Amino acid sequence: MTTNAFRFLVLGGTGSIGYAFTQELLQHQEHVTLLVRDKQKADNLFGQHPTLHLVEGDAQDGELLKRLGAEATHIFHGVNYPYEQWQNNMERVTQNVTAAAAINKSTIFFPGNIYNFGQIDVITEKTPPKPGTKKGAIRVKLEQMLQGAAEQGKCRVINLRMPDFWGPNVMNEGIAPIFKGALAGKPMPWLIRNDIPHQLVYTPDAARVFYRLAKLTPQEPYAVYNFAGEVVPSIKQWQAQIAAAAGTPPKYRLYPGWLFKLMGLFSPSMREISEMGYLWQNTILLNDDKLRQALPDLRLTPMKRAIADTLEWFKENVQ
Template identity: 80%
Template sequence: MATNTFRFLILGGTGSIGYAFTQELLRHQEQVTLLVRNKQKAAKLFGQWPTLQLIEGDAQDGELLKKLGAEATHIFHGLNYPYDKWQNNMERVTQNVIEAAAINKSTIFFPGNIYNFGLVAAITEETPPKPTTKKGAIRVRLEQMLQQAAQQGKCRVINLRMPDFWGPNVMNEGIAPIFKGALNGKPMPWLYRNDIPHQLVYTPDAAYAYYELAKLQPKESYTEYNYAGEVVPSIKQWQTRIATEAGTEPKHKVYPGWLFKLMGLFSPGMREISEMGYLLQNTILLKDDKLRQTLPNLRHTPMQQAIAETLEWHRGVGELEG
């Protein structure tokens, strides 16, 4: 049952983590407003829920965001842009979110990532930012904006830092082709290296963590937590489990780094991917002791069940598209 006192504004609700968090909230009958660019697409994705309101618009529209923010106790900032559109767009939209949250002194939920730290073996909440890429520097700026706004008393911020996402409706080019490939008996692609341990988080589990943090109402104006998810022995081994669950023979395909460097000469998007190559050539691990102390009953979906749920979701999308 809902708490009845919360009202959530979700930005980026049709994306990876935003979708999972919205589903978690709706299951608990929370009041949820989704700002989406395409209302029809969102309605198809979520279906009918009595506590869900869909509003069509753009988060770059600061006045619209303020109007919606005035009604919210929590704003989920899951907005993202293609890599080559991060510059300016991400800062501008984050400023809009801050101004919207300031009206009601709402809590902003921000999904952090590991770009802030460059190449480091382990990351705790005390690890200082040391970005080595343009996108890492942008992420540091966004977090500084949010922290400053919280310290000025405009809002509260909970920054939950996570590794790579996977799960239902995770449609990025790194993850979705693996599940599509497994279902169709085609090669499951990965970039750079598929033979080293890799940290991943199943989005419904992360969504549960967000909801539990919402119920805690921390005293600090700005709180940061890491969420470690699960470390797979290798992407190749993980892909094999996915293919086995899908009932197909595993076929692996690794795209080498030089290919992205070459393609980056002609494509800004590929150039941006190449810049982030270090994340896939090395094992970088988030440590989440702080979160586990705060939420001792963190949910962890068993890997086989999570794979089955994700495959089932992709089958459903295939049927809709078919």
């Protein structure tokens, strides 16, 4: 069922969460404008849809974003950069997003994460930020920018905080090599510890949550929800499930923390990963009771089906 009054502008639609959200919108025949830097890549990912409009450009182009924002009721802020490019880029693009949303008093969807809180056991929506890293401090600043714009009446914001995510078209170096390794019968990598519980969100589930929150009557200008997804007993056990579904024997590769510190002496990206090492050394859990109260009938995709669908996507789309 389409909601004709809705017009979605999606930024970062060829990335992990943005791809899943765009697919969710298209399944509901919603009108979607996708701002992409590579139109050919978007064509390959989405094909032709009567309610999809592709625009080639960059979210750093504030005037372009305002023109597109003038037609939107909802803006999905899925723009992301490699870790070493976060400084300035993430703040500037977020400023552009809030300026574009202000034209129509649109709702901004923001995929949040857990970097704001540093090393902690459990995170609720009321947990005060306490970043222990540069990227955590940037995330706090981005949320403050969004909250400020919402509280000034320029827009509404739904910030959905999530742990590590995985699924079709999740091509980051933490997740993609696991599925590629399983399909090829090669080692599936992970960082530092693969023997402790770890929280994961399947991106199509996150997309469904965002879409359902869009249809709720907003109660507050800046709404924060945690989405906990699923806690696997260990990454090693989860990888074994993936290998079994791929029909290959499980093989593991664990990269120690000291390796990233060493490589960080020569590589900015490795240095940035090393700084985030606490995320793989500890079990950090989001509590999503608030979301469950808002969406009491929310159901997650069964793990077996989610793994099968993700493997199928990688088989068809990644050489």
